Amino acid sequence: MSLQITSLNSGSNGNCYYIGNAKEAVLIDAGISCRETERRMKRLGLRMDCVKAIFISHEHSDHIRGLEVLSRKYSLPVYITENTMLHGNLQLDALHVRRFDEYAPISIGDLSVTAFPKFHDAIEPRSFMISSQEIRIGVFTDIGAPCDHLIRHFQQCHAAFLEANYDEQMLEKGRYPFYLKKRIRGGKGHLSNTQALELFKAHKPPYMSHLLLSHLSRDNNNPEMVLELFRPHAGRTQVIVASRDVETAVYHISNHYQPPVPKVEYVQGQLSF
Template sequence: MPLFITSLNSGSNGNCYYVGNEREAVLIDAGISCRETETRMRRLGLSMETVKAIFVSHEHSDHIRGISQLAKKYQFPVFITPGTLRSSGLSELRLPIQPLRGHEPVWIGELCITAFPKLHDAADPHSFLITCLDTRVGVFTDIGSPCTQLIDHFSQCHAAFLEANYDEQMLERGRYPYYLKHRIRGGKGHLSNQQALHLLRTHKPAFMSHLLLAHVSKENNCPNLIRELFTPHMESTELIVASRFEETPVYQIDAPRVIRSVA
């Protein structure tokens, strides 16, 4: 069964990723307003009735800003780890909270969502692998460095949202103060273009059909630079640079069919 994916917004001004099949879907983070989420989904021909839950990666405001409005209006369950919940302030808002734990699959209809820990400067940050039958999609952003768990999950994906936050030279020469530069590149901040490219070149499976590069810095990166850097290494995988200003198209992700000979 295919999965349908889109980035509704990606960047420090708000992050929200949609993954679903024809009957049910989930939002990974909700860092833009309820109204903007509704508007962008409507433009894409997606229905809010299909969304069944919100999964929270960590407590930073660009990932949770829209959760309260969305969860209250639509009564979406919010899956969040206890550590992230304590640090987010969401526990005070009487939302339909559901506990989330790393490596424990959560089933939403035929969707299976599995969280796993990542390296980021937050209370209890997690990335996600979403599967439907044999089709696998990863959401891998806000990562300080590519740990073995990220590598293992990335190498299984038919499509992935992967952070390519900053160009190392642009960050070094840019106007950010030293402490912020250190936070970004210090191992628990964000992935650089070169780190993401190395992951792609060494661990991208041959069957990956789409790669959406995400959480691109406005100050320290450039979409054209990313395309120039990554395109020679994509082979048959389609490259998309997710925008901080608008939604991407909806992409259909299908696991390749394996044809077995009959003796």
């Protein structure tokens, strides 16, 4: 038994993450177009008819841009809080809308999806843990600061999508106006590379096989730099940067992890080790 995971896109231009088994899958967020979602899944050999639901983390456009078309075309249920739907100005078929409560597991076939709150400047932001037969995958992006909720869930993950949005020096010296810099690093914006690394070093479980660094800033980060930052601490965990331009490979996650020999390589145009 294993779970398949991939990032279809990750960044301020759109976020969409796929987690599934051989029979069913869920999408966490739908921030790229329906057409692009279909294209990327097809290139990876993934089937849309396996996707049984979409879960929405918050209302920012890079997480919901493709949602209405995707849900309507495939009659997909959308799990979303009432306030997130309202503040996102979403026009969804009422038959497809499902509400969820934090810490209340939702069964999608053999998958179980649990939401929990996070620090972000949205109305009701949520992170997600997806599990099946003791395999646990976390989706932890758009987080202003690590909290007890995040730490507790990260400690249980066999694999995780973890935000590493910006390098502190690049943000400080960059072209962004002061108010935007303040928003990004102000505790309800995004995790820096250093914050992500400290979480990884302090709380990574010994069985974590894959870490996908996610939501990297185009202007305030560099994939090679963040990988070099994580490299001395990766141990037996494979660390991958989730691209803002293309899908990653599909990774198979099990709870009987046999680590590969550490190496450095390009994965779909990205460094991986």
